[in-house]
Amino acid sequence: MTVIMHEEYSVERDDFANAGTVSSHIKETLRQIGINPKLLRRIAVASYEAEINMIIHAYGGKVTMDVEDNGLIRMVFKDPGPGIPDLEKALTPGWSTASEKARELGFGAGMGLPNIKRVSDEFNIESSPQGTTLTLGFRGTA
Amino acid sequence: MSRKSVVTYTLSRCVKCLKCVKACPVSALSMAHDRIQVNQARCINCGRCIQACHNKGLLAKGSTLEDINSYEYTVCMVPSAMTSVCSTKQEAGEIFYAIKQLGFDEVVDLSPVEGQLMHESHMLAEADENSNGISSQCPVINRLIETQYPMLIDHVIPLNYASEVMAKQIRKKYPDRQIGIFLCCECEAKLALAKYPYGNNEYETDHALALVDILPMIRKYLHQGTAEVHFARSGLQSCNPAVMMQRDDLLIADGFDKVNNILSMEEFGLLDSFHMMYLFPCFNGCIGGHLLWGNSYLSRNNLDELTRGDSRPDSAYPIEELYAEHIASSQDDPRTLKEKMEYFRKVNEQLEKLPGYDCSACGLQTCRIMAEEIVNGNKTIDDCRIHHSMSLGKDGRK
Numbered sequence: 001m002t003v004i005m006h007e008e009y010s011v012e013r014d015d016f017a018n019a020g021t022v023s024s025h026i027k028e029t030l031r032q033i034g035i036n037p038k039l040l041r042r043i044a045v046a047s048y049e050a051e052i053n054m055i056i057h058a059y060g061g062k063v064t065m066d067v068e069d070n071g072l073i074r075m076v077f078k079d080p081g082p083g084i085p086d087l088e089k090a091l092t093p094g095w096s097t098a099s100e101k102a103r104e105l106g107f108g109a110g111m112g113l114p115n116i117k118r119v120s121d122e123f124n125i126e127s128s129p130q131g132t133t134l135t136l137g138f139r140g141t142a
Numbered sequence: 143m144s145r146k147s148v149v150t151y152t153l154s155r156c157v158k159c160l161k162c163v164k165a166c167p168v169s170a171l172s173m174a175h176d177r178i179q180v181n182q183a184r185c186i187n188c189g190r191c192i193q194a195c196h197n198k199g200l201l202a203k204g205s206t207l208e209d210i211n212s213y214e215y216t217v218c219m220v221p222s223a224m225t226s227v228c229s230t231k232q233e234a235g236e237i238f239y240a241i242k243q244l245g246f247d248e249v250v251d252l253s254p255v256e257g258q259l260m261h262e263s264h265m266l267a268e269a270d271e272n273s274n275g276i277s278s279q280c281p282v283i284n285r286l287i288e289t290q291y292p293m294l295i296d297h298v299i300p301l302n303y304a305s306e307v308m309a310k311q312i313r314k315k316y317p318d319r320q321i322g323i324f325l326c327c328e329c330e331a332k333l334a335l336a337k338y339p340y341g342n343n344e345y346e347t348d349h350a351l352a353l354v355d356i357l358p359m360i361r362k363y364l365h366q367g368t369a370e371v372h373f374a375r376s377g378l379q380s381c382n383p384a385v386m387m388q389r390d391d392l393l394i395a396d397g398f399d400k401v402n403n404i405l406s407m408e409e410f411g412l413l414d415s416f417h418m419m420y421l422f423p424c425f426n427g428c429i430g431g432h433l434l435w436g437n438s439y440l441s442r443n444n445l446d447e448l449t450r451g452d453s454r455p456d457s458a459y460p461i462e463e464l465y466a467e468h469i470a471s472s473q474d475d476p477r478t479l480k481e482k483m484e485y486f487r488k489v490n491e492q493l494e495k496l497p498g499y500d501c502s503a504c505g506l507q508t509c510r511i512m513a514e515e516i517v518n519g520n521k522t523i524d525d526c527r528i529h530h531s532m533s534l535g536k537d538g539r540k
Contacts, residue, residue, distance in 0.1 A: 004480065005483060020410070023410065024406070027406075027409065032486060032510075033482050033483060034475050034477070034482045034485075034486075035482075036474070036475070037292035037293040038293070040293055041293040041409065041411075044293070044410050045410055045411040048410040048411070067479070067483065069480055071479050115411075141474065
């Protein structure tokens with residue numbers, strides 16, 4: 001296995017004005033490459049949700065995307081905290097800790113992580129007060 | 143389904159300003175050998191290039207009235223968008239009368255079918271719990287999704303255009319006659335929904351007429367008589383976003399940029415709370431079609447008057463008469479991921495060398511397209527005018 005493309009992006013905390021910029025960039029890049037639309041849709045949905053989570057819940061963070069020659073597209077969303085106190089609850093559909101401000105903007109319906117898990121082929125999340133790392137893998141007819 | 147572009151180019155009127163090339167939302171236009179080229183596979187018939195040309199170098203022309211003479215019996219179909227230019231039912235009656243005087247044996251109002259299709263669209267969208275539906279009544283939207291938003295192809299409601307549903311019924315009604323079916327068109331895209339003049343033989347409609355072309359003839363017969371008209375309210379409503387039924391689970395938008403914005407949001411799955419989306423690339427919906435006369439804001443007011451009072455019921459054709467797949471499922475790209483990545487890398491490598499102004503001076507819309515053409519072997523870096531002038535010495539020589 002070799003990584004044939006590596007991209008890095010950063011996400012700022014509470015930067016609602018630019019919410020979706022990173023996932024739009026990821027979507028556009030993969031579209032230009034010519035990734036299959038069905039696979040791309042799943043990646044688009046997951047990356048948007050994960051990016052919004054970093055803006056709303058975390059102190060911003062870094063996003064990396066690797067395309068491997070075996071067809072796997074891996075994305076890592078790594079933030080520096082404050083961590084998810086109860087991961088099990090966070091993975092329950094409808095459960096949300098989003099701030100009032102976020103809810104007013106239409107975010108925070110509590111479907112973020114469950115949705116990401118639903119559309120991704122590999123899903124791993126690790127969280128502590130020092131930060132959360134969400135690793136997603138996608139494969140399919142590229 | 144149709145792949146023909148309705149855009150025709152008049153070389154003598156072209157001043158080579160490249161406005162049309164820049165205006166195209168899908169990069170279908172380019173200039174090569176001092177001529178505008180329309181890429182048939184990309185063109186979505188939105189007409190933005192035609193609007194952008196200040197010199198009428200680009201046009202979309204329909205059939206002419208002379209074609210009526212080729213048939214034994216002729217029927218003209220009138221969409222609600224055309225009815226909307228009439229301020230009263232009385233005036234609409236006069237226009238329908240005038241159209242018949244052009245030489246048609248029958249003039250058919252499409253509003254009952256348009257109304258039925260709107261309701262059936264809702265039903266289909268509501269029945270599908272997994273995803274929301276996008277109305278398929280605008281050929282531009284269908285082509286836009288097919289070429290630019292293939293992720294959303296499954297969302298397009300598989301119902302036929304009102305004109306096609308009607309044309310099939312008309313043909314059934316007169317099985318033994320040599321019948322000619324004409325459609326009055328409010329926009330460029332609908333011109334492509336007929337066999338002629340663009341040769342789209344898969345349609346039941348024979349000829350498409352641009353409304354602006356027949357207007358002078360219609361005026362000649364105005365105020366000379368009136369036809370009885372009885373419109374279906376929901377059909378009239380279906381052609382304008384402001385008078386359409388408003389519901390929390392409906393998303394209605396008009397204007398090309400807004401529609402694009404909505405489609406890219408839906409690619410992220412952000413609009414799942416809506417059952418159904420009505421997207422109109424034209425401002426004010428179909429009543430803002432470029433081939434109509436008058437002002438679409440006035441037409442919108444006319445609709446208030448025309449929808450008042452008694453309404454004709456929607457048509458009630460069985461659902462199997464309405465179905466049509468608008469978009470063939472996307473062709474799988476035969477390249478492997480490795481090959482795709484390699485091509486992407488080469489294009490980016492060329493893109494780095496280009497100025498990135500997207501000035502179109504080379505005849506192509508963007509530097510990325512230029513980079514692709516260099517990789518494809520159709521252009522060289524010296525075809526970039528900026529790159530070329532910068533590589534010249536002070537004396538103008540290399």
